[in-house]
Amino acid sequence: MSNISHSLQDFEQAQKLLPGGVNSPVRAFKSVGGTPRFFARAKGAYVWDVDNNQYIDYVGSWGPMILGHAHPDVVKGVQDTAELGMSFGAPCELEIDLARMVIDMVPSIDVVRFVNSGTEATMSALRLARGYTRRDKFIKFDGGYHGHADGFLVKAGSGAATFGEPDSAGVPADYAKLTLTAPFNDIESVKRLFAENKGEIACIIVEPVPGNTGVMLLNDNGFLQQLRDICDLEGALLIFDEVMCGFRVAAGGAQQRFGIMPDLTCLGKIIGGGLPVGAYGGREDIMRKISPDGPVYQAGTLSGNPLAMRAGIETLSRLQKPGFYEALETKTTRLVEGLLAGCKAAGVPAVANQVGAMFTVFFTELDAVTCCSDVSKHCDLAFFGRFFNAMLDEGIYLAPSQYEAAFMSAAHTDADIDNTIAAAGRALAKLTA
Ligand SMILES: *Cc1c(COP(=O)(O)O)cnc(C)c1O
Numbered sequence: 001m002s003n004i005s006h007s008l009q010d011f012e013q014a015q016k017l018l019p020g021g022v023n024s025p026v027r028a029f030k031s032v033g034g035t036p037r038f039f040a041r042a043k044g045a046y047v048w049d050v051d052n053n054q055y056i057d058y059v060g061s062w063g064p065m066i067l068g069h070a071h072p073d074v075v076k077g078v079q080d081t082a083e084l085g086m087s088f089g090a091p092c093e094l095e096i097d098l099a100r101m102v103i104d105m106v107p108s109i110d111v112v113r114f115v116n117s118g119t120e121a122t123m124s125a126l127r128l129a130r131g132y133t134r135r136d137k138f139i140k141f142d143g144g145y146h147g148h149a150d151g152f153l154v155k156a157g158s159g160a161a162t163f164g165e166p167d168s169a170g171v172p173a174d175y176a177k178l179t180l181t182a183p184f185n186d187i188e189s190v191k192r193l194f195a196e197n198k199g200e201i202a203c204i205i206v207e208p209v210p211g212n213t214g215v216m217l218l219n220d221n222g223f224l225q226q227l228r229d230i231c232d233l234e235g236a237l238l239i240f241d242e243v244m245c246g247f248r249v250a251a252g253g254a255q256q257r258f259g260i261m262p263d264l265t266c267l268g269k270i271i272g273g274g275l276p277v278g279a280y281g282g283r284e285d286i287m288r289k290i291s292p293d294g295p296v297y298q299a300g301t302l303s304g305n306p307l308a309m310r311a312g313i314e315t316l317s318r319l320q321k322p323g324f325y326e327a328l329e330t331k332t333t334r335l336v337e338g339l340l341a342g343c344k345a346a347g348v349p350a351v352a353n354q355v356g357a358m359f360t361v362f363f364t365e366l367d368a369v370t371c372c373s374d375v376s377k378h379c380d381l382a383f384f385g386r387f388f389n390a391m392l393d394e395g396i397y398l399a400p401s402q403y404e405a406a407f408m409s410a411a412h413t414d415a416d417i418d419n420t421i422a423a424a425g426r427a428l429a430k431l432t433a
Contacts, residue, residue: 001393006050010038032385032400034392042069044411047397055397056416058406062399063244063269066328066357067318068411074273077314078307087305094309101316102271102279106242107252108261112281113290114304118243118268119147121278122205124298125264126151128280129203129237131296132289137197139204141184143372143403145212146205146241146266154179184210184371185219187226194234203237203264204230208254209245211405213372214360215353224260231263237286243268243278244405249356251319257356273315275308324410328357331417332408336361338421346428348383357408363387375403383431390427396420 014021020028022036029036037049045068047057060066067074081094099112115121126149130136138151146152153168154176166176180197182189184206194201204227210216218224231238240262246253247270255261264282271277281287291297302308318324336352336359343350343361351369352361362369363380384402391398398406 002053002395003051004035004037004049004053007038008035010050011035014038026399026401026404029400031381031402032388034385034389036400037392037397044068044070045409045413045416053395055392055395056412056420057397058408058420059397059399060407060409061269061274063248063358063405063407064272064274064315066248066270066407066409067273067315068409069274071273071314071318071411073318074311074314077310078275081306081310084306086307087302089301092304092306092309094306094313095304098271098309098312098316101313102267102281105251105316105320106246106265106267106281107256108240108263108283109265109281110284111287112279113287113298114309115278115280115298115300116276116302116308117147117278118241118266119149119278120300121243121266121268121280122146122152122239122241123149125239125266125280126203126205127298128286128290128296129239129264131294132286133202133235133237135200135202135236137178137180137200138202139180139182139190139193141206141210142181143184143213143216143375144205144207144210144241146207147243150175151179152205154181183373184216185221185223187221187223187230190227190230194230194236199235201234201236203239205239205241205266207241207244208258208260208262209249209355209358210372211244211358212403214362214369214375214403215355215358215405216369216371217353217355218258219370224258228260228262237263239264239266241266245355245358247271247316247319248358248407250325254355270315270319271312272308273311275311276302277308277312318410325356328408328410331412331414332357332359334414335359335408335417335420338417339424342421342425342428345425346432348428348432358405360402360405362402372403386431387427390430391423394423394427396423 022028039047040050150171180193242253246267250257266280268278289296336354349365363383364378366378
């Protein structure tokens, strides 16, 4: 086992000063056990912890680092921009540049508003949908994560479409009642909710590639098209939460990959290239309802600051290189196939879901993992925890939960992938010995 004494010391200190020792819960390793590694630096596909252990990183700050860590052009751009002032609280030209880029890349976006996180993007898009339609209720899917705003912290009772119960203390039950939930891929449940709440549903919000339950695949019944159709029929808006899959599964996100246009799109993660940026955008007539053009209020002291805009510009401009996504996907497929072969060789039942450069390997006897209840009911979460820690010892950094996606970056080499597959083989052999 590697020396992690400085991470141990840091975690002890941090726990005294920060809830759980972290500023975002999953980093605390609660669901996998063990000690969170404190990172000191990162470059390309690698991160180094405070004990100088090196890891091949498949978290990439939960998605943003699609070019790899500390890409020289992104770093240089941010440094140059910082010299000129980090935030003005006034308009700057870099906002125009990034807006133009986002509008060019994401097919359904005519007008965009920048914010500082994915949470702000989804929260604001929901307010806009409610303001535009003058309706209060909305539909989300079981296990769909849309940031931590009150209305989204609602999950359904076991499988059945139902009224929301808050998932978190502090969310008023009366408010959570406005959140309706349905199982992913289940259009009948969605139809039932519209029938039961005639003229009251403002929007459906969906991760078109669900990533926050581990990656899930769309069924082949054209689920997104069915959502598009029912929204049109019922006068509700369709919101794609592409905070994770935007700029990840294609330059234009899931909407481009699957050819379904939402009314509003939420973006985050990659759009800031590692700095805090989110955005929501969409149809012009809807977006003009936002203050100061319209009555839906939304603001931000640091929104559109030049530093974050520059990191986004430098990142997005490098995604448009011909073949960028094909190369990323080919590498990802090779890794996924290697990991599955390793599981098979070790006699560990597993399935993988992959869309483009994001994937999850699930430890399960099921033939397919199609929704979050498959994960909670049929995946071996304890084995995942042991596998995760064995991979850490092998110098591979995966997301510390079975309910998460792994991300490939442009900086990962074929050798990194071979080394990861070999490491997984050793880890699985150790765990099944
Ligand atoms: C990460 C994520 C969010 C929240 O973004 P933050 O920047 O963490 O607030 C929202 N929706 C999806 C789909 C995400 O993956």
